[in-house]
Amino acid sequence: MSEQxxxxxxxxxxxxGLLILGLLxxxxxxxxxxxxELRQSTEGTIDLPEGTVYPALRRLERDGxxxxxxxxxxxxxxxxxxxxxxxxGEIALNVGREDWLRFKSAADTVLGS
Amino acid sequence: MSETTVPKDPTLRxxxxxxxxxxxxxxxxxxxxxxxxxxxxxxxQRWQDALAAGAKTSEAAEQAIRSFGEAGQLGHEMxxxxxxxLYSTTIGVLLPAAAPPPGKxxxxxxxxxxxxxxxxxxxxLVGILIGLTPVRAALFVLSAGLSIALSVLAFRxxxxxxxxxxxxxxxxxxxxxxxxxxTIFSAPSGGLTIPILGVIGLWMLGPAIGSQMAEWFSQSRxxxxxxxxxxxxxxxxxYGLPYVASAMPDPTQVSASDLxxxxxxxxxxxASGGVTAVEVNTHVRWSRLDLLPYGLGQSNxxxxxxxxxxxxxxxxxxxxxxxxxTAWISIPSQVPLYLISGEPQFTxxxxxxxxxxxxxxxxxxxxxxxxxxxxxxxxxxxxxxxxGWTYEIRQHYQWQSGTNPAPADPLVVVRYAxxxxxxxxxxxxxxxxxxxxxxxxxxxxxSQ
Numbered sequence: 042m043s044e045q046x047x048x049x050x051x052x053x054x055x056x057x058g059l060l061i062l063g064l065l066x067x068x069x070x071x072x073x074x075x076x077x078e079l080r081q082s083t084e085g086t087i088d089l090p091e092g093t094v095y096p097a098l099r100r101l102e103r104d105g106x107x108x109x110x111x112x113x114x115x116x117x118x119x120x121x122x123x124x125x126x127x128x129x130g131e132i133a134l135n136v137g138r139e140d141w142l143r144f145k146s147a148a149d150t151v152l153g154s
Numbered sequence: 155m156s157e158t159t160v161p162k163d164p165t166l167r168x169x170x171x172x173x174x175x176x177x178x179x180x181x182x183x184x185x186x187x188x189x190x191x192x193x194x195x196x197x198x199q200r201w202q203d204a205l206a207a208g209a210k211t212s213e214a215a216e217q218a219i220r221s222f223g224e225a226g227q228l229g230h231e232m233x234x235x236x237x238x239x240l241y242s243t244t245i246g247v248l249l250p251a252a253a254p255p256p257g258k259x260x261x262x263x264x265x266x267x268x269x270x271x272x273x274x275x276x277x278x279l280v281g282i283l284i285g286l287t288p289v290r291a292a293l294f295v296l297s298a299g300l301s302i303a304l305s306v307l308a309f310r311x312x313x314x315x316x317x318x319x320x321x322x323x324x325x326x327x328x329x330x331x332x333x334x335x336x337t338i339f340s341a342p343s344g345g346l347t348i349p350i351l352g353v354i355g356l357w358m359l360g361p362a363i364g365s366q367m368a369e370w371f372s373q374s375r376x377x378x379x380x381x382x383x384x385x386x387x388x389x390x391x392x393y394g395l396p397y398v399a400s401a402m403p404d405p406t407q408v409s410a411s412d413l414x415x416x417x418x419x420x421x422x423x424x425a426s427g428g429v430t431a432v433e434v435n436t437h438v439r440w441s442r443l444d445l446l447p448y449g450l451g452q453s454n455x456x457x458x459x460x461x462x463x464x465x466x467x468x469x470x471x472x473x474x475x476x477x478x479x480t481a482w483i484s485i486p487s488q489v490p491l492y493l494i495s496g497e498p499q500f501t502x503x504x505x506x507x508x509x510x511x512x513x514x515x516x517x518x519x520x521x522x523x524x525x526x527x528x529x530x531x532x533x534x535x536x537x538x539x540x541x542g543w544t545y546e547i548r549q550h551y552q553w554q555s556g557t558n559p560a561p562a563d564p565l566v567v568v569r570y571a572x573x574x575x576x577x578x579x580x581x582x583x584x585x586x587x588x589x590x591x592x593x594x595x596x597x598x599x600x601s602q
Contacts, residue, residue: 073196090223091200092175095193099235118202119195122188 057097058106059141060087062126062134065107071121072098098124106130164215168197171219177314178229178250178375181236189232197222226375244384247377248307254315259370261361265323266312268358272326273305284451287404291449297395300388317374318385324362325389330355406445410576414439415590417582419566427562429584432467434566436580438545447573461539462571463547467564569593 064070064078075098076091101107107124114120126134172193181189197218204214222228233246276298283291283298304322311319334352341347361367377385403409415438422431539545566582570590578590 071195072192073199076196090228091196091221092193092223092228093231095189095196096228096231096235099189099232103235119198120191121195122192 054097054100055137056141057089057093058101059134059137061094061097061101062106062130062137065124065126066131066134069123069125071112071123073121075124101130104129104133106133164201164211165198167212167215168201168218169194171197171222171225174225175228175232178226179232180241180246180249181232185236193222244381245307247381248316248318248385249311249314250316254370254373259361259366260364261358261367262370264358264361265320265327265367266309268326268330268354269305269309269312269319269323271354273302273309276301276305283449285449286399287444287449288406288446289404290399293395293399297392297399300392300395304385304388304392315371315374316377317371318377318382320362320367320371322385322389327355327358327362329393331359407447407575408440408442408444408572410572410578410590410592412441413570413572413578413590414441415568415570415578415580416587417566417568417580417590418587419564419582419584421564421584429561429564432564432566432584434465434467434568434582436463436465436547436568438463438547438570439543440539440541442541443539444573461573462569464569465547466567468567 060079061075064075064082070078072094073091076089076094079094080088098107098109102109102124106127107130108127109122109124111120111122169190172190175193176186176190200218200221201214204217205211209217229250230242230246233250234242237246280295280298283294286294305326308319308322312323330351334349334355337347337349337352415436417437418435420433420435421429422433424430563583566588568580568582568588568590569577570579571577577593579593580588580590582588
């Protein structure tokens with residue numbers, strides 16, 4: 042049986058997608074890079090099984106929020122598929138961020154003190 | 155999840171993990187190559203990073219695989235990325251490949267052939283519904299649809315070593331064998347019937363319950379209680395609905411309670427009190443009519459049963475007696491009763507047919523049936539009846555004085571048969587009317 046990492050906070054599918062959009066807002070990234078960046082940015086708080094990023098990327102791409110392209114690598118390394126945010130993705134990110142902040146503010150009101 | 159073989163080459167081990175994920179998913183074949191390459195690229199880089207951090211070759215590969223996630227879960231999530239939630243939780247669970255041992259077990263093709271045959275047979279049988287009444291046809295369509303869908307799904311899942319497909323196949327096989335046995339036992343005594351399906355079933359029985367087959371399906375993951383219940387329900391419905399449909403009344407078809415039939419008899423007596431003539435007056439009224447009584451086809455209406463009506467008076471005036479007079483019906487349009495074409499014509503004593511039907515349009519509503527001994531029969535033409543209309547049928551019976559003794563109180567019997575489905579009967583006597591009640595079937599029209 043493989044070991045499966047379980048993060049402290051449980052991410053919903055939508056929240057995970059929003060985080061990926063947030064990362065891709067910074068620059069184009071490929072899957073491995075997204076996982077590493079997510080782990081580093083959250084100081085390991087969000088540490089999902091790495092493979093779960095790919096179904097999420099597929100969903101975002103299917104919904105037109107991100108676009109992908111292949112890049113050849115030197116020295117026999119496998120190709121990488123880079124993703125970038127689309128215009129529609131930027132809108133979705135802004136809406137999602139506002140929703141999240143509103144939710145956070147509401148949650149802080151209850152839990153903050 | 156245990157793997158049957160573990161490649162020693164780390165890159166092959168990484169590729170095997172990718173294949174394992176894809177095998178447990180329903181990623182469209184057009185995308186499988188790209189997805190496989192992307193997942194492998196991730197594992198490869200993780201492996202390289204682990205090597206750079208000082209891990210041994212094989213240990214680095216295992217680290218990469220562990221951190222990537224469990225194949226079954228990732229396969230399921232990957233399915234969800236391409237399909238709806240409903241698909242992911244149903245077909246996506248039933249169809250993924252279960253990483254069976256290499257090669258195909260003994261009888262693999264035979265059992266898949268059985269599943270394919272079942273789907274084809276069900277499809278062909280759909281033709282039957284053209285002659286079924288609407289609700290029965292709808293139930294039959296549902297049944298056939300479920301059976302075809304299950305057989306096709308099981309056919310595909312069987313090829314992917316899903317254990318539920320083997321169980322379904324074993325159930326189908328059991329049904330085939332039971333049906334074959336029933337064919338043998340229901341054969342006429344002294345005769346020998348060889349059920350083809352039963353023979354085919356026996357040919358497939360060995361592989362279906364053999365150890366090779368069980369081993370091949372051993373890597374299949376459980377599909378869960380919910381899906382198991384859904385499959386069992388769909389299977390039961392698929393095979394059971396035709397029996398339910400044939401046993402239950404079709405609400406689109408009329409019953410005896412929809413028919414109001416009243417009979418009145420008015421007698422004429424001679425000076426001694428004996429009855430010399432009876433005027434039989436029958437009212438027939440349908441509150442509703444059948445919807446497509448012969449199904450969508452309606453092609454066999456001409457040769458099928460029609461509504462039949464017959465009247466008898468006891469003691470009989472006698473069809474052959476000189477004093478018998480056939481039915482007559484008056485206003486408004488005086489549509490003549492049609493004799494059955496090409497059949498021996500019934501003739502009344504004076505050589506003419508006096509029957510008339512009080513109905514108005516449509517024309518050719520009824521025909522006189524000459525084959526009912528001791529009864530005067532009328533058949534209503536298909537489509538001639540209308541709901542809510544009252545049809546009045548008057549018949550006059552007369553006993554000629556001196557030829558037959560005048561009865562004191564003759565009994566009038568009126569029967570009405572609706573297609574081949576039910577018969578009602580009303581009894582009346584002089585000054586005593588009667589209402590029709592259902593007769594017990596079987597009822598033989600000609601023999602009564």
